[in-house]
Amino acid sequence: MLKKIIKNKLVLLATVSAISASAQMPQMPAPLVGAAKVEIMVERAVKSYVGNIMASEEVQLSARVAGILTSQNFIEGGMVKKGDLLMTIEDTTYKARVEQAKATVDQIEAELDFATSNYNRQKMLADKDTISRATLEEAIRLIALTKAKHDGAKATLVDAQNELSYTRIFAPIDGRIGKLRYTYGNFVNSASEPLATIVKVDPIYIRFYISERDFLNLFKTNEEMKESASMSITMANGEPFSGKGKILLVDNKVDERTGTIAIWATFENPQMKLIPGGYVTVLLSEKSDEQQVAVPLSAIMIDRIGSYVYVVNQENTAIRRDIVVDTVVGDKQLIKSGLEPGEIVVVSGNNKVVPGSKVEIGKR
Template structure:
């Protein structure tokens, strides 16, 4: 009787086991969340503190002596090359020009008479009516008068130049500082700067790159002897990004001993004068030559003793283990330097319930 009960129990258990096994084999595929491999351009950027510098700065100085009679600019305003900035009294210089003109005209008249006399003596010499000495004397007089004309012409040019210096103009486009001397002051070439014109468009931003970064970028071909290929961006003090990018226009020729860094300088367009010399800015440099590479969410990545790996769902919905090599993190994604290609599907949820060669029901994960 007891043996019959045991046999019955085993039979029931065996039937139950067969039923459970049949149910498992007939169950629907495991649902998993998947994400497609994306192609992104690797982020290769660094940040530095930079200082804005003028591309050109010129002190405005007097080149002749005299009293300032006019100031023609607004302090702090914009000026163009050739704009009149100051006027020095002209009377003495105009008088010098007039005197030089008169002297030149007198010298020309004297020379004309000497040339007429020289021609007359040449004709007489040809006839034998005068000696060679008489002709030579006439020629010497004409030559002397010619030199007097040349000297008078040079003096007139000098006087005209000095008269021109009474109008002090801007040598460059830019913004002009406040004036150091006002109308009524006596100025000359030793007075010093009357004002300073600073060129602000384009404008420079200088920053210092660490020696290690410099070596890395040189080895990558990003920095050469004549400049660099990467683009430069700026963030202003209020957190806004400067609207245009700059280009490296200078790479330092030596390493700063105190900081083990090298100076780099970028040139920016500055049409609205947002950048002011002396201003501090945040500089970011990035390499735009990088080619796109695969990237996946961090949730898809697993690690064992062998390597990093992911589960890839193929066209037949079968799971495949794929060993990968990771690059750098870019936002919420990880770059993959080896093991994946664009468009493949990797499992991001349900990883604990799957294994290689298993058929699954993939559902695209919500972004």
């Protein structure tokens, strides 16, 4: 009997000690999670396409006259303005041609003055019947020939002046200039490769190809596509591009070989992040009047039951909410049912959440 009493006391003592120890154990802190509000979106994703980056304008600078390249007045890879003097070609020969052409014009003008005076004299004499008709006609012929020579000399002068002007190469557009293919002192002429290339990169063009089926299903007509298409692009490193864009041109025919239509879009590119010749991913969306709620993709959890999110209530308790998902728009998941606008969902730290437990919302 005594042993039984002692045993019961020991059990009671152990139970009390366990309860006391449990009471003294600190409560586990609520896990820190990132959260975001459920949003309303008025467009839905359609397709993604590979886009080719193209300059909105491109000009190749070529030598129009022959000569030694005497100066370079730009920084390779830098920006230039329309009208900037970029390069010069040795102009000694061309200046001499201009002076020679001017002298020829002056000489023929003197001849023209003489021919005109001679005609006037012959005309007066002919009116008095003191010379033959043939003499007057010869004076007329002389003045006509001299005028023709004068016109030819003036044309030669203009041509010489143009050639002289071609020894100074100016920027025809605003843009970014590339590397100079010929260094100072090299001989260049009209048969040489282009000296350099200027590309206009703001705005920039993006060309991509959409299947005929997608085009007809989504937009039907060129004008409808221009008006209703919403577009964004992702750069080669996976980062979204912030510049605004719009559809510029829908090609006028379908490529018979591929069944696709070429589309050109234009984007603002003030920081020149998009470089001609590169590639981007074009995300093309059709604007819709139908509103849908959306959450970041990182909020979506999936198990054997289906898709769900953790909704955080006013008491900072995380509650599991089963949802029905729709399509994806960029980094957003459209939701068919299960969520209301303005609700708070967990978007990071999801694996630390225990349904029905408290959470602490930190920065996303």
